[in-house]
Structures are given as C-alpha cells and as structure tokens.
Amino acid sequence: MSSILSSNCGNRILKEVPSPDGAYVATLFERNCGATTPYYRVVSLRSAGSKFDPEMKDDWIVQVEQQPDILLKWDDARHLSVRSDWSDESPSPRASWRDVTILREPSN
Secondary structure (H helix, E strand, C coil): HHHCCCCEEEEEEEEEEEEECCCCCEEEEEECCCCCCCCEEEEEECCCCCCCCCHHHHHHEEEEEECCCEEEEECCCCCCCCCCCCCCCCCCCCCEEEEEEEEEEEEC
C-alpha cells in the first residue's frame, strides 16, 4: 500500500463524472507506481472549478488493487454511487467527502 502513496507514480484519467448540479467532479484514475507494484484504480472527488491533482490523497474516496471495472453514478447532487465487485482497499474507507455521501455497491 505504501507504494501507491508515492509521488513517483504514473496516473491516467479513465473517466470523469460531474455532479448533477455541476459543483463536484468524480474522477476514476489508474495509478502505476512501477514494475514491481500492482496497478491501482482510484476514485477521487474535487470541486468542479479545481484542477485534477492525483497527489491530493485527502480527496481519494476509493482505492482498488488491479484494474477492475468501477462504475460511478451520481444518484443526486450529494450522493455518489461507486459500483465494483472488487473490495475497497483504502486504509480508512470513507462514507463521505465534504457534503457528499459515498455509496458502495457491488456490480450487478
């Protein structure tokens, strides 16, 4: 897990989904920290007016090892559903970020 926290990693945005009111953006990105470490898929949230910064770890809401499918869907302006069959490996799984509630659901 410590390798994913390194700032010497490559990051590639896979998908960005704005909230219905345009206040926030959920970003799914892939993080590669070298040949001897696994890939991670990370979901982060940010205010719509700010630039994506993969090093803002306080904005990470989900971390999943490897390259599974992760679906992001805003149920409304303050509820984000994160769907995946893989387990969240965040050190401290988050149920919320600022005024956004994070809902984790298995893929169907």
